[in-house]
Amino acid sequence: MKKAKILALLMAVAMIVAVLAACAAPPATDSSSGTPATPTPKQDTQTTEPADKKPEPITFTMFVAGPGEAPPASNKIVQKIKEITGVTIDFEFLVGDMEQKVGIMIASGDYPDFIGAGQARGRFLNAGSFAALDDYLPKYPNLWKHYEPYLDTLRSISADNKIYILDIWGRQYWLNDGQDDFYEGDYNGPAFWIQKDVLAWDGYSHPVKLDDFFDLLERYYKEHPTIDGQPTLPFEIHSQDWRSFCLKNAPQHLIGGRNEGDVVVHPDTLKVEIYQNKWYARDYYKKLNEVFKKGMIHPETFTRNYDQYLSVISTGRVLAMFDQQWNFQDGESVLVAEGKINRTYVPLGLSYDGTKYAYNRVRNEGIIGGNGMGISVKCKNIERAMEFMDALLREDVHRLMYWGIEGEDYYVDANGRYRRTPEQKANFDNPDWRLANAGAVIGDQFPKLEGRYSNGNACSPGNQPEERLENQFPYDKEFYQKYGFYSKSDFLPLIDHPGYPEVWSIFSTMEEDNIAKPIFDQITDLQNRYLPGVIMADDFDAAWEEYVKRYDSIDYPALEREIERQIQMRLKKK
């Protein structure tokens, strides 16, 4: 009798607890709706604690809205960083569709400690997922030094003018000794990327016109119908999900634009124009249609998912594609690891009329705002999180992540320069080795140093000039020498920054209910659905007309005006 009573009581309690838990689940935390959490007085003393004291171990979770692979716990740099900071990062990289993954995360309010916002920055911002960092930043010397010149830029992306996202790229440190230019990194942005072997075969030519480019591919394809026994794929067009920029973004560059995304901005008037229905888009797709009919674009290119796309690139049989290097580099690094250097790619800045365009090779303007990560409102210990990021900006810790351990991964020569032996470099070129032994996978997700250390060395081996020259593969060295170039970046001219952020980044931080958003969804949907058909159409003109007719039924001028307004707003804020 008594037992039954107790049992019933337990049940009732369990039920109440469960109900409360379920009710608490909606992400309606107060801190997200505006007022930033004020730092507790305790943390002021924390930063001044003696350095030799072993930090308490803590594990932070991190979601990264981009592809990647978490390093194993046995990774030696991961362990070193844990020794220094006490912090272990439990990564979750994006798998599958970003918008949906992020949507579910926001709906549940179940955030990790760190959020690598990537392209989902706007959605996280608008949902109030980030803790405001304005009051924290000044307390951490390295972070403060890193961001102090850019506070307004960091704030400019949020509606309430607070700092939520810390840019992880773009903050460069220079010594102004006349040598800085040699430390610029390799171009990894949008271009028509072509295999070096194709250019070499053509007597180290340098096509500039779109027609010449496809003509070269055709000639090469005729003589090389197979590569390593498998059929050659002269031109790939990747078109899955948000990566459909490979399909759609070329026309803006062909008339000399920077990578704004879905619009072209007139450089003088700052007038904005949607271009997927304009002549320069038509001419591009018409060219692709022509090339498709010649059998140079495999129809399966449109049904390949991202993994399949990388895998065909890694076989070395894709001659060229329009893409951004970071998007296909996982495929390319397989080619490097297998020593097929002649099958790796260089960028071409093609145009219709023979002008050599820079595409996105724009002089660095520092931090652009919103291109990074933040601390979530659910972070279990913001002070420790900031402390951790502050430590990552120490030169010694940074060196661990990007150069490795002295004597093991690199050595210091008589002049104090950081160098690597061919074996050490070979290790770094191997993606499997890197995952298990290098720290860049952590560094890439957090604020980091770029440019040069105070002792003059480059902040990452890839940018160390003598490294680049000496350890350049013999093939590459000879290849670039034929052109009188120093690296693949030199295929594109370098231009100045226009002063406003790229439109796609403006776009991704817009308010959720901005009028431009549904319009943008409509045109994205239309483009993804129709363009493959247009490229493969028997009758191009009819297919194009049908597509443009649909396009014109969308109110896209409203989107153009809205973006013009947004650009003006950013220019004013500066």
Add this chain to the structure above:
Amino acid sequence: MSTRNLSSKNEFIRQVRKQKGLIIIAAPFFIYFFIFSYLPLWGLTMAFQNYKPQFSFFEQEWVGLRHFKNLFTDPDFYRVMRNTLGMSIINLALGFITAIGFALLINELTGKLYGFKRVVQTISYMPHFLSWIIVCGLVSNVLAMDDGILNELLLAFGLIKEKIHFMGRPDLFWWIVGFTNVWKSMGWNSIIYLAAITSIDPALYEAAAIDGYGRFGRMWHVTLPGIKSTIIILLILNAGWILNAGFEIQYILGTNGMVLDVSETIDIFVLKRGFGRTGGFAFGTAAGMFKSVVSAVVLILCNKIAGWLEEEKLV
């Protein structure tokens, strides 16, 4: 009046006391259903709000039926409904015919072939346990243009002159989904029919044999009528799922521009709109709610129809 109330109240308390043990046993299930099936219904209120996740329930803006109005005026909605119904009907028809046919055929393997029957049955229901990811990988390999076995076979037999780009053909997509479903679940679905067949009185077969019916005659006149009620019950049950044309296979194989028009089902639509870039949690909820209501109505309707036909009813 008041005395009656009082007595019924006493009666209630007396009943509760008497059945205390039973109530305690039932409590966990009650709690389970309450938490996992009834509490989430609360979320349906989102469909009537301009829902924003950063606000609490009381700060949300109520918008009435706006999302439903948007839903029914959205051209995409009719497209995904067409796709859902199209694929659903293909799945239902193919699924039923193949599972019943398979059960009938395999049931004929008796005597010495009994061992063979078991092997076939086991092999045929194995794919049911494979994840859709694996199945879709297999499908796209089999149907690929480069080294896809189907294209190679068709070429070798001279049935086609040029390789077919199966995964990029909008007219084939529904059938690919249909036959993949058949491959995956035919064996599994036939189990229930086989079980029903075993309950048929063997004397009926003997009588039919004496009446001069051959194998197919017995199948037609004895086996099929014998499992008719099972078939109808399953049909009613499945009709309730008419708006569930599947999700995984369309999502994995159909997200490219070439077949997007015919591949999106209502589930993908709800996911895309609800959690996608436009971030319409509310809109997605409205679409999901519509789906549930239709499913319930169809289920009740089919049940009614079965009743009129004086067949087995579900409830």
